[in-house]
Amino acid sequence: MTSNPLVDFLASYGPQASSNNLYDEFVVEAAKRTGCAALEIDQPLTAELIGLLQSATPKCVILTGTAGDGKTYTARKVAEALSGEARVWSNTQKIYTLPKPLPSGRSALFIKDLSEINEAEKNRIFPDIMAALTGETTDVFVICVNDGHLLKFFRDRGEAELHDRFAEMLRSDAREDPNGHFWLVNMSRQSHRHLVDQIVDGVADHDGWAGCEGCPALADKENPCPIRCNRDILLRNDPASMRARLKDMIRMAAADGRHLSIRQLILLTVNILLGDAKASSTLLTCRKAKMRSRNNVYDLTNPFANAFGVNLTERERRQYGAFTVLSEYQVGFETNNVFDHGLLWGDDSLPDCPWYGERIFAPIRNMYRGDPSRHSADFQRAIVDQRRRLFFSLDPQSPKVRINPRRSPWNLSVFKHGSDYIAMVEGLLGAGMPQQIARQLLRGLNRMMTGEMTITDDRLWITAPSGVYLGSEIPLLVQHAGHPRTGGISTMSFLVSGNHRVGPSDNGRPPVIRVATRGREDRAVDLALRPTLVECLLRIADGALPASFSSECQREVERFQLQVATEVRRAFELDGATPMPKEVRMLDGNLQEHAIAIMAEGDAW
Structure with missing residues (x-):
């Protein structure tokens, strides 16, 4: 059996202590040492940044995000394209200056990681950075830094205006500086779902697999090499494939606030391919693969178990976000x-x-x-x-x-309605919200907010949360929302958030239910349709009780109720009117409003 150096090279990306080349600065060295080409992830952002810097009016660029999201990798690719050099900086180099001016004649400087620069060097370069970010100089900076350190860098130096501007841009997912001097790109605001194919193909379709030619295990049909078996499973790309489910899980995780970095997705893919559950082993080598196939112990190399880190100890699994996130789906532990x-x-x-x-x-x-x-x-x-x-x-x-x-x-899995969630997101980004799913969500929300097992699913009834108003012991109707009606002041819609981007730059944020009163979109109230909340609402619509779920979902709905109630009362006050409280009753499963008999029409509330 031959030994393919690609297997050892890919293992260095996997979950083991020596995986240093998961960091960009070690990738080139590891590739040179093994003779294997490093994994190339074609970020659409790279071409966009090259175009920006080559334009007649280039701007500074700040690449932020969590560790492993490709900040340094992207900056290096941009620098290589602009300089025409295959390698632009060494591992010890903190700041790289482009050897030739940009087409506009301006100089370009790349800071590989602002947090790695000592305080003395930061203080020295700070005035130059400030001048570039405020348009006082023609120099252009490309800065890689995580968002926390970015804010600290300017807060520690008393630059409150820029600090607050960065904070607001990060909060709202805005990319372009209002003053037009820089871009702020948060690389963690992506679901990375669209990069899964690139990552899996980069691993499973690497040119280095040609090194398996001549290996006897390649021709063994009875006891094939488990590495090659797992590779074949990863290469499949259809709706009934491992790759398709992984993309759905990654999208849903991002919408639930559990972002997986590119680094974690590479680690996950390598572990699916090479994971080995035998005691004292973590990843397969060519020698180990031969032993597993010869002994017919394919249960130790199962890629469907490797996806959840079963080949690792519990302590090891907790160190890697990929396995922590996927384990929350509880795949395999739900009986059916x-x-x-x-x-x-x-x-x-x-x-x-x-x-x-x-x-x-x-x-x-x-x-x-x-x-x-x-x-x-x-x-x-x-x-x-x-x-x-x-x-x-x-x-x-x-x-x-x-x-x-x-x-x-x-x-x-625990997400019984996972396919409904995917259908909802794809519908809102394409042909429109699937009406059947919309009706189920409305029915679930109405049941949670009124406490009645209603069948009403054609409009949303917003009621004041229990205990919000002193002395209120019954649900109080605030207003219908949804289909406009005579005398109605609120409308409801399903939509993706304003900064949600379709395609490779999909930020992974969840869709929302938006309620606007008197057409005031600037004061609209959103309820984020996170996968966990959607699962809760759809199960309640199917007949489950709200108490079956965590109180987190109930608090989200109550907060939404209170915010809408506040906006509706404010709209009445602006009109000089006082809304009358009305009782919500259910008749034959449908919700109806009724005036409270003890109060006369026009009495103050």
């Missing part, structure tokens, strides 16, 4: 009668896998059938892995799922 019955007794309609399906599951299942008490623990672990395999191997939009929603792979 349709799938469990099919796995236990056989169902030809369920997909199999020649390496990680019946081949590794059938022996454990047979032992469990023979002696359940003795083999229960092994069987439970095995069926978790099989549920995970089905989660990554089924198309949630297939005809079988449309006929029987219980066959959706999302039923094998």
